[in-house]
Structure formats: structure tokens, C-alpha cells
Amino acid sequence: xxxxxxxxxxxxxxxxxxxxxxxxxxxxxxxxxxxxxxxxxxxxxxxxxxxxxxxxxxxxxxxxxxxxxxxxxxxxxxxxxxxxxxxxxxxxxxxxxxxxxxxxxxxxxxxxxxxxxxxxxxxxxxxxxxxxxxxxxxxxxxxxxxxxxxxxxxxxxxxxxxxxxxxxxxxxxxxxxxxxxxxxxxxx
Amino acid sequence: xxxxxxxxxxxxxxxxxxxxxxxxxxxxxxxxxxxxxxxxxxxxxxxxxxxxxxxxxxxxxxxxxxxxxxxxxxxxxxxxxxxxxxxxxxxxxxxxxxxxxxxxxxxxxxxxxxxxxxxxxxxxxxxxxxxxxxxxxxxxxxxxxxxxxxxxxxxxxxxxxxxxxxxxxxxxxxxxxxxxxxxxxxxxxxxxxxxxxxxxxxxxxxxxxxxxxxxxxxxxxxxxxxxxxxxxxxxxxxxxxxxxxxxxxxxxxxxxxxxxxxxxxxxxxxxxxxxxxxxxxxxxxxxxxxxxxxxxxxxxxxxxxxxxxxxxxxxxxxxxxxxxxxxxxxxxxxxxxxxxxxxxxxxxxxxxxxxxxxxxxxxxxxx
Numbered sequence: 001x002x003x004x005x006x007x008x009x010x011x012x013x014x015x016x017x018x019x020x021x022x023x024x025x026x027x028x029x030x031x032x033x034x035x036x037x038x039x040x041x042x043x044x045x046x047x048x049x050x051x052x053x054x055x056x057x058x059x060x061x062x063x064x065x066x067x068x069x070x071x072x073x074x075x076x077x078x079x080x081x082x083x084x085x086x087x088x089x090x091x092x093x094x095x096x097x098x099x100x101x102x103x104x105x106x107x108x109x110x111x112x113x114x115x116x117x118x119x120x121x122x123x124x125x126x127x128x129x130x131x132x133x134x135x136x137x138x139x140x141x142x143x144x145x146x147x148x149x150x151x152x153x154x155x156x157x158x159x160x161x162x163x164x165x166x167x168x169x170x171x172x173x174x175x176x177x178x179x180x181x182x183x184x185x186x187x188x
Numbered sequence: 189x190x191x192x193x194x195x196x197x198x199x200x201x202x203x204x205x206x207x208x209x210x211x212x213x214x215x216x217x218x219x220x221x222x223x224x225x226x227x228x229x230x231x232x233x234x235x236x237x238x239x240x241x242x243x244x245x246x247x248x249x250x251x252x253x254x255x256x257x258x259x260x261x262x263x264x265x266x267x268x269x270x271x272x273x274x275x276x277x278x279x280x281x282x283x284x285x286x287x288x289x290x291x292x293x294x295x296x297x298x299x300x301x302x303x304x305x306x307x308x309x310x311x312x313x314x315x316x317x318x319x320x321x322x323x324x325x326x327x328x329x330x331x332x333x334x335x336x337x338x339x340x341x342x343x344x345x346x347x348x349x350x351x352x353x354x355x356x357x358x359x360x361x362x363x364x365x366x367x368x369x370x371x372x373x374x375x376x377x378x379x380x381x382x383x384x385x386x387x388x389x390x391x392x393x394x395x396x397x398x399x400x401x402x403x404x405x406x407x408x409x410x411x412x413x414x415x416x417x418x419x420x421x422x423x424x425x426x427x428x429x430x431x432x433x434x435x436x437x438x439x440x441x442x443x444x445x446x447x448x449x450x451x452x453x454x455x456x457x458x459x460x461x462x463x464x465x466x467x468x469x470x471x472x473x474x475x476x477x478x479x480x481x482x483x484x485x486x487x488x489x490x491x492x493x494x495x496x497x498x499x500x501x502x503x504x505x506x507x508x509x510x511x512x513x514x515x516x517x518x519x520x521x522x523x524x525x526x527x528x529x530x531x532x533x534x535x536x537x538x539x540x541x542x543x544x545x546x547x548x549x550x551x552x553x554x555x
Contacts, residue, residue, distance in 0.1 A: 031255040040268035049261050057252050130242040150243040175193045182235055
């Protein structure tokens with residue numbers, strides 16, 4: 001029905017297995033496959049390319065969380081799922097921007113995805129809280145924490161990278177950073 | 189401070205499952221006894237979960253950004269952007285509905301058409317063939333190809349390379365004969381023959397537009413003819429007027445009888461009449477006369493798809509051709525507007541009287 005996408009569309013099963021196995025290749029395929037669909041929707045409903053990118057990435061994050069939480073059942077086509085989630089996210093954003101969202105131009109079937117979105121909003125809030133906390137943390141704490149918790153660097157590596165004389169000093173520094181971060185995180 | 193750091197590290201290791209079995213049991217013991225430590229563990233777990241989720245999303249976004257950079261977003265957007273035209277938008281949004289509607293319309297049209305054509309097939313066919321005839325009909329010039337026949341019948345010594353035959357008629361007593369231009373076109377030599385004999389003739393005047401040619405008998409054996417029995421008709425003939433023609437579709441003179449069926453010739457050609465007389469190759473150039481013995485035209489062709497549609501050049505154009513001949517070279521020439529001596533005679537008498545003035549034209553091509 002909609003415009004044919006040039007890239008190969010992976011099977012739904014392939015995608016779900018890829019998500020469960022953290023396959024970068026599966027993510028790439030998935031991303032390329034359905035981006036035009038979401039782009040089309042956003043562009044035709046008073047959004048631009050950047051809006052489309054944000055909406056699409058959020059929709060994929062929702063899919064990832066759903067699949068990883070283990071209770072994902074393929075009751076519909078993945079395409080429909082992504083479209084519905086993306087649509088819902090964009091319409092919500094439109095309302096937040098107090099833009100009118102009547103006469104929605106739809107290009108695909110739509111599923112009811114309210115539960116997913118509620119869960120996602122909660123997680124998104126957590127994400128934003130963490131992001132704000134990290135941004136407020138300042139350097140070098142932010143980088144130390146990110147290196148340790150996100151990039152899984154060892155204390156030894158962090159010690160070398162930042163030029164601490166020994167790992168104990170690095171650990172002490174990390175501890176202080178962590179305390180401040182926790183404070184920021186829980187207080188906000 | 190030192191202890192705090194140690195505790196934090198232990199809590200973290202505990203939550204990550206890095207402690208040994210004994211350490212874990214000892215730590216759980218400690219945790220259950222100390223609510224402050226328990227609280228720290230819970231808080232840290234929440235924090236770690238959030239951090240893990242955060243890390244996960246950040247990584248996912250990084251990966252997606254990497255993929256995103258491969259997409260030519262601008263080009264894609266150009267294709268998918270809402271089109272300024274309302275119709276294109278409508279089409280894009282309702283592609284499937286439009287497609288279904290279109291196929292229904294198509295189906296309906298096809299079935300309607302097939303029903304209609306089943307019911308009216310005969311009528312349509314007739315109309316079609318008429319159209320076809322109109323398009324295809326061409327004037328068949330009525331020159332007789334006598335080559336094959338003359339080859340069998342070699343009584344005539346000049347016949348070996350005779351190509352075409354037609355008819356002509358005298359327009360003066362001293363050997364001027366009018367025929368169709370197409371009969372003598374490209375001829376190397378022309379012979380004319382009547383009941384008295386065969387004479388050599390040469391082309392004297394030709395008018396390709398009106399399809400008229402005038403021949404002059406150059407043979408010394410030719411003796412002048414008595415006064416012409418027929419005259420030229422000055423006016424034009426109306427539809428329904430009885431006409432007849434004499435011609436040589438075969439080696440003997442043949443009478444054709446009919447009436448003027450249309451004032452104009454093929455495709456509205458105003459130079460000619462359409463007459464209902466069956467003619468055959470060889471009739472070209474024959475005189476067309478009315479009952480009073482006035483020449484109204486020269487037979488020059490027929491429509492090859494329609495029976496009985498013969499064409500004749502109007503007498504008016506014969507007169508135009510005659511005017512091109514120096515008047516003093518014509519003796520006892522055909523008169524027009526006068527009373528013909530054939531008037532009031534029966535058809536058999538008319539034919540008898542004029543058959544010496546109608547010639548078979550034989551055209552030879554050396555090449």
C-alpha cells in the first residue's frame with residue numbers, strides 16, 4: 001500500500017530474535033526498514049524530519065523494552081506495531097505543543113497501544129531524570145560515571161584515563177561522584 | 189569514609205551478583221540486621237536499574253543514530269512529504285480505496301461494453317464495414333490489361349507488347365479522339381481501332397487533373413468520319429437521368445445502361461458524376477450519353493468496394509480540353525448545345541449510329 005522501501009525488510013521473527021540477542025545487524029535492518037513509514041506519517045501530520053527521527057527512535061525503544069520484558073507476543077505485524085506506537089507518540093507530542101491533531105493522515109492500520117505508551121512514559125521519565133542528573137553532575141564526575149556504568153570500563157582503566165595515582169583514589173573519586181549523582185537523581 | 193566506600197562497593201557487587209556464596213550470606217545477614225544498610229541496598233538497586241536502562245537507551249540511540257546517518261533523509265522526505273496538490277495527497281492517503289474503486293469502474297465498464305456489443309453486434313459490424321469502405325475505397329481506373337489475352341490471340345500483329353486497353357470517342361470528323369489521361373499515360377505508341385480498322389494515333393493533349401487526353405489519328409489510311417451523331421451537353425445532368433455508355437471491356441463493343449446516381453464523384457469530387465452502370469476494365473474513356481444523344485461525361489473509374497458506383501468526368505471538362513485545341517485544326521468537330529441526331533431514336537439505333545465513332549484504344553509500352 002505505502003511506498004516501497006528500497007532496503008530489505010527483515011522478517012518479524014528475525015527482528016525479535018535480533019533484539020533478544022542484542023544484534024546490531026538486526027537493529028540496522030529494522031531501522032532502515034520502517035523509517036520511511038514513520039517519516040511519511042510525521043511529515044504528513046505537521047512534523048519535520050527531526051521530529052520523525054525522534055518519534056521513530058522512541059518507537060523502537062518501546063519495541064525493545066517490550067521485547068526484552070519478555071511478554072511480547074506477535075499478535076500483529078511488527079510494522080503495524082511500530083506504526084501505531086510512533087503515531088501515538090507523535091500525536092501526544094503534537095498535543096503537548098498544543099497543535100491541533102485533527103484530520104490525521106494515516107497510512108497503515110493502527111493498533112491500540114496505550115499500555116505500552118504508559119509504561120514507556122514512565123521509563124522515559126526515569127531516563128530524563130538520569131539525563132538531567134548526569135548533566136548537572138559536571139566533569140569529570142559525569143565521564144567517570146558514564147565510563148563505569150555505561151561503557152563498563154574497569155576502575156583500572158578509569159584510573160589510567162584520568163591520571164589518578166592509584167585505583168583507590170579513583171574509587172574514592174567515583175564514590176563521591178556516585179553519591180552526588182544519587183542525590184541529584186533521587187531528589188529530582 | 190573508607191568504610192562507606194567499602195560498603196558501597198560490596199552493595200554493588202552484591203547487586204551485580206559478584207559476591208561469593210559465603211560473602212553473600214554474611215552480607216544478607218548484615219542487611220537484615222541493619223535497616224540503614226537495607227535501605228542503601230534498595231536505593232542503590234533502583235539507581236542501578238535506572239542507570240542500566242539509561243545506558244541501554246543511550247547505546248540504542250547511538251546505534252540508531254549511526255544507522256540514521258546512512259539514510260538519505262532529505263530525498264526520502266521529498267517523496268513522502270505531503271504533496272501540494274490535493275489530488276496527489278488524496279491518492280497517497282487513499283491509495284487502496286482508489287485502486288479498488290478504479291477496478292470496480294473498469295470491471296463495470298468492461299461488462300457493460302461486452303453486454304452492449306453482444307446485443308448490437310450485427311449493427312456495429314455493418315457500420316464498421318461501411319466506415320472501412322469509406323476509408324479504403326479508391327478509384328479503380330478501368331484500364332483493361334490485355335496483355336495476357338492478346339498473347340493468346342495473336343491475330344493482331346502489334347499485339348505482342350500491348351499493355352493496356354481503353355475506350356475513346358471521336359470529337360471531330362478528322363481524327364481527334366478523347367479518352368482518359370490514365371489510359372494513355374506513359375504510352376510509347378497508341379493505336380485506335382473501330383469497326384473500319386486500326387489506326388496509329390499520337391497523344392495530342394493531356395490534362396492529368398481532369399483525367400482527359402486527346403489523341404490525334406496520324407495514320408494516313410484513316411478517312412475522315414461523317415458528321416458526329418452526338419453533341420456535347422452544355423449543362424449538367426441531374427440525379428436519375430438515364431445514361432448509357434459504349435466501351436471495349438472486350439474486343440467487341442459493349443453497351444452499358446444506367447442512370448446518374450450522384451452529382452459528385454468519389455469523396456465529393458465535383459469533377460465527376462457517379463453513375464449506376466456496371467463497368468469493367470476497358471470501359472475507361474468511353475462516352476457517357478443521355479437518352480437524347482448528348483455526351484454528359486467520360487467513364488473514368490469505379491469504386492472498388494461498392495457495386496455499381498462508376499465515375500464519369502463531366503462533359504464541361506471535355507469542353508475545356510477542346511478549347512485548348514486550335515479551333516481551325518478541328519473540322520466537323522463535336523458541337524454542343526445543339527440537337528443531336530440521335531435524339532428520339534431507340535437505343536439499338538443510337539448504338540448502331542455511333543459505334544463507328546467509338547474506338548478501342550490500345551496502348552503499347554516497349555519496356
